[in-house]
Amino acid sequence: MGETRGGLLAGVEQGIVKAVTEASEAAIKAKGSFTLVLSGGSLLNFLSGLADSKKISSWDKWHIYYVDERNVPHTSPDSNHKGACTAFLSKVPIPAANQHAILENVPVDQAAKHYEGMLIGTPTTILPRNSDGLPVFDLMLLGTGPDGHIASLFPNAPQTAATSGWVLPVSNSPKPPPERITFTLPVINAAKEIIFVASGEEKAEVVQRILEIQALPGALPAQLVRPSQGTLRWFLDVQSAQKLDISNWEDRKAFPRTT
């Protein structure tokens, strides 16, 4: 990794740490707790700066969730929870009871039901509901794959089209490992704040497709992320943004471009 790229990655990481810190302060001030939802994949590499942040002190008020998780033991290198522990959870005093990992060693349907049950049972002081009865997480960090999937919602998969349920099982994920659990789009779109993170040249094409080309419904799941009440931001580096036409960026009111 060259110096410039290292610098750019550091820039994305600093931006994420700042955004997460600000969201945590606002949520703790408003309701006494902060709910942070993580994706897996390369996103987790950007979270290590959280452990060094001098600005965060109320770790005991943090609650960690996974927008999707692989149905593997927590010790597996494929486990998103393990990735998050390595990145920052093992270095900060968030109570173990507030770190909501998948139930291990059970069939994937049961793991999804268990996770959904845990969310439903979470007090609304921590996880408020919106007018549709959906949970409102304070901040959700999403990555996207080269096919435009988010969480474990893959192009044209039935889970991507689901309009009910909070957490669904996936047994044939095109990205290994095959078994996963995933939040549904209605739950994702109910979040108070969503941040997409994409870095590196390998994400340039999909970022351009998501933000500039109107795909058929379900073909590019990332385009279906439209917070019903919350905000959506993209954190990109120069490489992942290189194919975007930013000439009339300020005039654009919607993504993907509709005119």
Ligand SMILES: O=C(O)[C@H](O)[C@@H](O)[C@H](O)[C@H](O)COP(=O)(O)O
């Ligand atoms: O557990 C997972 O597989 C993810 O949550 C997944 O949705 C991930 O965010 C994207 O595949 C991007 O991953 P990369 O950034 O590693 O490409």
